[in-house]
Amino acid sequence: MTKQWKLKEIVLMSILGVVFGIIYLAFFLVGQGIQYALVPFGLAPFGYEIIFGIWFIVSIIAAYILRKPGVAFTAEVIAGITEVLLGTTAGPGLILSAAVQGAGAELAFAMTKWKDYRLRVLIFSGMSAALISFAWHLFYAGNIALTPWLIVATLVVRVISGALLAGVLGKWISDQLAKTGVLRGYALGKELQKRRETGAA
């Protein structure tokens, strides 16, 4: 798998992983804040679920920019390792959670044989990451002990969050980055270049 990647693509993946590792850590606080804010309404369990999609975003951004097999998975794992290096309290177990989420995001790209990177595939990728990570948390965090209606409701919220915060926001950020021209050496930048040329001709 790593044979197909160029060194600069791997370093890019690492940089994205590191940057989003920090953002992921910061969003634990955001999630906690939302959770406290929702307590009076009895909706505390949804605190983290609303923003859960943000934890898949690096998979979508990295895969959308580099467009190679394994990128979504690896970028997410790197973000997880960064969080551990920075001293997250979730511990090395977080690398496992990251691997599960990355595998979920990778699944969608694998289904298109890593050829299709339209918005709908990115959204689908965010949703599949949400679904797979939800199954993992049922087990790992002990959510399975909760009542069925709550499990279903949190699942729906997480899938929507994955579609919007990971899929749509991830594509938007990548497109904005491509516009600055720094991605000229990568698949997304090249595609943009090609589109411009055919548009001008």
Added chain:
Amino acid sequence: MISSINPSIKAIAVLIPGILLSFTFDVFTPLSYFVFILIVTFTIGGISILKWLKIFSPFVFVALSFGWMAILYTNQSFSNGEVIVTLWSLEITSGSMLTGISLALRSLCFVALSLLFALTTDSTKFMLSLMQQCKVPPVITYGILAGYRFLPLFQQELQILRQAHHIRGVGRTKGLKGKLNQFRRYAIPLLANGIRKAERVAIAMESKGFTGDTDRTHYHQMTIEKKDWIFFSFIVGIFFLIVALSYSLGYLNIFGKQF
């Protein structure tokens, strides 16, 4: 001292009890393991109590709120037993109470285990050990280390961006659209600069002869010694001992099934 244990072995030793704890839903098992980790942390861990408390104490609230949530919304197979309290229309049974306490204790165990790892591990050594013991490709580990090194630079860059905006009179904006615009004004240049740096670092690495070949020598040789295995069997072994004890006392509960 735990800081001299091989980081990969330490990570796995912390991981296994963490995963296995996810099966238990009784109070005794996580509680006794939590006490055990505390003892390890403050004796052979060599971590100062004050420093540990500073990081740990916020998570007591997190664990409490998670446990409270689990008490309120336990599913049928866990909420057996007598009704203890009735809150508005909610009935809290002894079963759901115990499940909630168990889940809270479990998350405290996770936090204590991770602190045991995080506070005694050097991040560079952890990466080197991942490369040498777990066979993670050198391109990835050195890539991560390079990215990790950029963290302080990002901070500096954010400050420069802020000053640049300030000097040009771009102030705070109001409203949702303004906020979104402001987010874009900071996030995109930061990321773009990061990507430029990534490209330069990659070129520098390659020009200095870094091929990413797994067949290479290391300046810092990470090894696994006898004491690493002793530590590993100690942390994992005590967990199984506690499970056995809790089984023989009749406390053990796995996924709502009492043994």
